[in-house]
Amino acid sequence: MDFSNFLYMKQEVSLMIVFIFLFLYDVFCSEKGKQRFQLVACTLFAIHTIFGFLPHILDAIFGIKYNLGIGILGCFSFPTGDAFGGMFISSDMTIFMKNILNIATLLVLLQTNNWLKADDTVHKRGEFFIITMVTLLGMYLMVSAGNFMMLFIGMETAALPLACLAAFDKYKEKSAEAGAKFILISALSSGVTLFGMSFLYGATGTMYFSDMTAQIMSNPMVIIGFIFFFAGLGFKLSLVPFHLWTADVYEGAPTSVTAYLSVVSKGAAAFALIFAIYKVFGNIGIVWHHIIWFLAVITITLGNLFAIRQKDIKRFFAFSSISQAGYILLGIIAGTAQGMTAMTYFVLVYVFSNLAAFGVISAVENKNGGDTRISAFNGLYKSNPKLSLVMMLAVFSLAGIPPLAGFFSKFWIFMAAFAQGQHVLVFIALLNTVISLYYYLLIIKAMFINESEEGAVQRFTTDGYNKTSLVLCVIGIFAIGILSCIYAYIGTLSFGVIR
Amino acid sequence: MNILSLFVLVPLLMMLFLFASKNMQQIRTVMVTGASALLVLAATLTIMFIQQRAISTDEMLFVDSIVWYAPLNIAYAVGVDGISVVMIVLSSIIVFTGVFSSWNMNMAKEYFLWYCLLSIGVFGFFISIDLFTMFLFYEVALIPMYLLIGLWGTGRKEYSAMKLTLMLMGGSAFLMIGIIGIYYFSGHATMNLLEIANNLHIPIEAQRWLFPATFLGFGVLGALFPFHTWSPDGHASAPTAVSMLHAGVLMKLGGYGCFRVAMYLMPEAAHELGWIFLILTGISVVYGALGAVVQTDLKYINAYSSVSHCGLVLFAILMMNQTAMTGAIMQMLSHGLMTALFFALIGLIYGRTHTRDIREMGGLMKIMPFAAMCYVIAGLASLGLPGLSGFVAEMTIFVGAFQHADLFHRILTIAACCSIVITAVYILRTVGKILYGPVQDQHHIGLPDAKWYEKVSTVGLIVAIAAIGMYPFGVSEIISNSLLPIIEKLTI
Numbered sequence: 002m003d004f005s006n007f008l009y010m011k012q013e014v015s016l017m018i019v020f021i022f023l024f025l026y027d028v029f030c031s032e033k034g035k036q037r038f039q040l041v042a043c044t045l046f047a048i049h050t051i052f053g054f055l056p057h058i059l060d061a062i063f064g065i066k067y068n069l070g071i072g073i074l075g076c077f078s079f080p081t082g083d084a085f086g087g088m089f090i091s092s093d094m095t096i097f098m099k100n101i102l103n104i105a106t107l108l109v110l111l112q113t114n115n116w117l118k119a120d121d122t123v124h125k126r127g128e129f130f131i132i133t134m135v136t137l138l139g140m141y142l143m144v145s146a147g148n149f150m151m152l153f154i155g156m157e158t159a160a161l162p163l164a165c166l167a168a169f170d171k172y173k174e175k176s177a178e179a180g181a182k183f184i185l186i187s188a189l190s191s192g193v194t195l196f197g198m199s200f201l202y203g204a205t206g207t208m209y210f211s212d213m214t215a216q217i218m219s220n221p222m223v224i225i226g227f228i229f230f231f232a233g234l235g236f237k238l239s240l241v242p243f244h245l246w247t248a249d250v251y252e253g254a255p256t257s258v259t260a261y262l263s264v265v266s267k268g269a270a271a272f273a274l275i276f277a278i279y280k281v282f283g284n285i286g287i288v289w290h291h292i293i294w295f296l297a298v299i300t301i302t303l304g305n306l307f308a309i310r311q312k313d314i315k316r317f318f319a320f321s322s323i324s325q326a327g328y329i330l331l332g333i334i335a336g337t338a339q340g341m342t343a344m345t346y347f348v349l350v351y352v353f354s355n356l357a358a359f360g361v362i363s364a365v366e367n368k369n370g371g372d373t374r375i376s377a378f379n380g381l382y383k384s385n386p387k388l389s390l391v392m393m394l395a396v397f398s399l400a401g402i403p404p405l406a407g408f409f410s411k412f413w414i415f416m417a418a419f420a421q422g423q424h425v426l427v428f429i430a431l432l433n434t435v436i437s438l439y440y441y442l443l444i445i446k447a448m449f450i451n452e453s454e455e456g457a458v459q460r461f462t463t464d465g466y467n468k469t470s471l472v473l474c475v476i477g478i479f480a481i482g483i484l485s486c487i488y489a490y491i492g493t494l495s496f497g498v499i500r
Numbered sequence: 501m502n503i504l505s506l507f508v509l510v511p512l513l514m515m516l517f518l519f520a521s522k523n524m525q526q527i528r529t530v531m532v533t534g535a536s537a538l539l540v541l542a543a544t545l546t547i548m549f550i551q552q553r554a555i556s557t558d559e560m561l562f563v564d565s566i567v568w569y570a571p572l573n574i575a576y577a578v579g580v581d582g583i584s585v586v587m588i589v590l591s592s593i594i595v596f597t598g599v600f601s602s603w604n605m606n607m608a609k610e611y612f613l614w615y616c617l618l619s620i621g622v623f624g625f626f627i628s629i630d631l632f633t634m635f636l637f638y639e640v641a642l643i644p645m646y647l648l649i650g651l652w653g654t655g656r657k658e659y660s661a662m663k664l665t666l667m668l669m670g671g672s673a674f675l676m677i678g679i680i681g682i683y684y685f686s687g688h689a690t691m692n693l694l695e696i697a698n699n700l701h702i703p704i705e706a707q708r709w710l711f712p713a714t715f716l717g718f719g720v721l722g723a724l725f726p727f728h729t730w731s732p733d734g735h736a737s738a739p740t741a742v743s744m745l746h747a748g749v750l751m752k753l754g755g756y757g758c759f760r761v762a763m764y765l766m767p768e769a770a771h772e773l774g775w776i777f778l779i780l781t782g783i784s785v786v787y788g789a790l791g792a793v794v795q796t797d798l799k800y801i802n803a804y805s806s807v808s809h810c811g812l813v814l815f816a817i818l819m820m821n822q823t824a825m826t827g828a829i830m831q832m833l834s835h836g837l838m839t840a841l842f843f844a845l846i847g848l849i850y851g852r853t854h855t856r857d858i859r860e861m862g863g864l865m866k867i868m869p870f871a872a873m874c875y876v877i878a879g880l881a882s883l884g885l886p887g888l889s890g891f892v893a894e895m896t897i898f899v900g901a902f903q904h905a906d907l908f909h910r911i912l913t914i915a916a917c918c919s920i921v922i923t924a925v926y927i928l929r930t931v932g933k934i935l936y937g938p939v940q941d942q943h944h945i946g947l948p949d950a951k952w953y954e955k956v957s958t959v960g961l962i963v964a965i966a967a968i969g970m971y972p973f974g975v976s977e978i979i980s981n982s983l984l985p986i987i988e989k990l991t992i
Binding site for chain 1: 568569570571572574632636637639640643646647650651658662665666669670673674676677680681683684688
């Protein structure tokens with residue numbers, strides 16, 4: 002076996018090191034050391050995140066693809082190419098996508114402090130981090146997969162531990178219910194995906210993306226295979242009509258886990274989907290164009306319409322995230338490098354906007370004893386002006402209001418779809434942004450205009466970790482749009498992927 | 501640095517200083533200094549523009565372009581012609597007077613933060629010549645309205661704020677697809693207005709749907725019938741200075757955009773489809789005026805009158821000749837000033853009497869003579885008394901409109917002319933009812949007249965209205981010269 006293949010898996014290896022260290026630390030350290038667990042874990046993960054950014058930073062500074070060879074310095078070089086005979090693909094784009102997932106995970110981990118510190122969860126704090134790392138590893142594999150089997154393994158590695166996370170507050174009825182629902186749905190969707198893959202294997206005789214491309218033709222077997230495969234990923238991405246689990250699980254799961262589900266898990270599914278579609282199913286565009294067109298329309302519309310009626314803020318964000326997933330499809334349907342750029346950029350912006358919102362939710366929720374009704378946010382501006390400003394920025398960014406990053410990401414994704422002649426689709430999506438603005442404004446209204454209820458949160462200070470994450474999110478929301486270099490950089494990456 | 505960028509930078513600095521300010525005194529200092537700076541800047545810009553115009557033949561002056569999103573050909577591009585200069589001057593006057601009209605606000609810091617954001621959007625829109633940045637600033641100007649009305653408004657404020665925001669954002673959805681369409685159908689080479697207009701061509705098939713989308717998108721903000729319904733509710737609920745800014749400046753964004761983007765870039769479609777919108781604007785003009793006649797709330801009267809007057813702006817733009825278009829810009833200017841004056845006075849009266857219902861007021865001339873006098877002047881300007889700005893604008897529009905000899909245009913012009921008479925009806929009715937006659941409510945006796953800061957705001961506006969009325973030639977010359985390149989496109 003050629004161990005140099007592992008050089009292609011730098012981020013995975015780095016994540017595993019963090020994972021093992023945290024595992025051993027959790028098992029062997031003293032009680033005193035355990036109190037510092039959050040700090041150690043977040044620091045380590047931050048280092049891991051920064052490490053992943055090395056190739057981009059060096060690339061941006063020196064303007065060259067650097068390769069430091071093997072040896073000690075080799076640890077810092079990120080070779081790109083196929084590993085393990087094409088099972089695993091590492092490209093600049095996958096490295097970047099994993100970095101997006103890293104940032105998102107880091108932000109989520111920062112937001113967990115207050116929740117995990119509580120008496121009934123503090124003894125399993127280590128578990129939370131470790132399980133999260135495992136799911137993240139699975140998502141890495143999904144993004145980097147070069148083979149349907151690898152993709153499936155990644156999906157499973159990501160999904161099963163996620164169910165544990167959803168049921169993390171297992172003594173709370175809703176959390177346990179969320180975990181059960183999630184595991185059932187995951188199992189079903191995995192089955193469906195696998196079923197689709199078996200058809201594809203039957204039709205083409207291979208599981209490798211690169212070999213399959215030439216064999217893909219629009220014959221019934223391939224189409225059925227594609228549809229089942231797509232449906233499976235649709236569950237992960239919570240596209241309508243595969244979205245029914247979303248609201249219940251998001252509502253029941255602990256807030257930080259909901260944040261993780263809605264951002265990281267969804268982002269990874271979107272990345273995996275775009276790679277699979279672009280790399281494998283490029284030939285049968287005529288088939289998937291229609292499917293994705295239709296799904297995008299109903300996903301955006303139904304997500305929006307249901308969001309209007311929600312009274313619980315976590316359910317609300319569940320439906321808002323469903324409609325956001327619909328916008329992601331707009332980038333996929335374009336099928337061009339521009340579409341891929343726009344879609345990656347969209348996910349990046351979505352990470353910051355959505356996590357800013359969830360950071361505020363978990364901060365408030367920890368103070369008012371787990372009340373997540375929207376009306377619990379009434380009058381938040383009077384008691385906690387800074388938090389409500391962050392929330393406002395988050396929802397405005399999600400709604401696509403300039404000069405926040407969300408405006409840019411929506412604009413680019415619409416441009417990408419329009420460039421491919423999807424005029425009607427773009428128009429429907431645009432009308433939907435107006436609907437979405439309505440319900441996002443309801444949140445603003447609750448915080449700024451409504452009078453606070455009895456028993457609403459008093460003025461409080463957010464803990465340092467959560468504050469850090471919120472500050473990072475706010476910086477992201479402002480900076481990503483204004484700094485055009487980020488979009489341009491993603492653009493150079495995606496031209497490497499699309500032929 | 502380009503002088504135009506300062507118009508965005510100054511409000512931005514004002515916002516930063518506002519964040520740092522601690523008490524009412526500091527907030528007022530920041531706002532007055534900033535607003536005065538904007539006013540001075542606008543005056544400087546006008547002088548510089550007139551000087552430059554004399555020696556330069558470029559379509560736009562002070563042009564500057566910084567590449568922003570290179571892969572998508574988006575740049576931060578600024579430049580002004582006479583029309584934008586006039587609009588910038590109008591905005592700075594109203595921003596200035598608006599500060600004085602909102603002298604005693606609760607939660608002043610937040611209020612003025614949003615107010616500054618609104619002015620960033622407005623100024624940014626008028627200086628931009630890149631479609632993307634233009635649209636960005638357009639939306640920046642729209643969104644603060646929600647909280648400005650929702651938090652500081654009166655009456656059914658939450659409903660109105662939501663209605664206004666959603667309708668305008670609905671318009672901007674049309675606009676966004678229009679802009680993306682313009683970019684791609686003109687060969688996705690640039691977002692720069694001037695380059696698209698002069699060097700590129702949008703195929704007529706695309707124009708046929710891009711023109712209505714863009715025109716409608718801006719038209720919603722310009723209170724085009726039947727998308728005007730946000731305007732009465734929104735203006736009635738908004739706090740004084742916000743009504744001033746919204747009716748005075750923001751609605752002009754609509755007219756200006758229709759003209760600068762829809763007509764300028766797609767002249768063929770404007771010829772083909774202009775008649776549909778001409779009918780709609782004709783309805784706006786008459787319907788708005790008739791609506792104002794039956795209202796009893798002062799703000800509603802004024803809001804419907806705005807619908808009518810802004811309809812006239814779009815009406816004149818669609819006449820597509822130099823005289824009418826000059827009139828359209830003059831009307832924007834004149835309507836901006838006099839509506840702002842109206843709303844300032846209504847705010848003043850409402851602040852004292854706590855009612856806006858004209859049936860409950862009377863004899864205010866005796867109680868607050870200064871305010872009442874100003875109200876009369878505003879009313880006279882609105883119904884087009886010679887010597888004030890309204891007359892100049894409407895006269896020019898109708899002269900321009902009559903240059904079309906065909907029956908269709910004639911009928912519409914005559915119908916629109918009728919609105920002048922209707923305007924007289926509702927203005928005189930209001931003035932007669934609330935200012936003269938017996939005092940309706942004994943509590944009103946002894947109410948104080950305008951304070952000094954309210955006087956600053958009203959007198960400033962009256963001076964501007966009278967200046968245009970007395971010396972229209974200066975303004976119309978700046979405007980009509982800049983119209984030539986656009987007219988040239990439209991007459992092909």
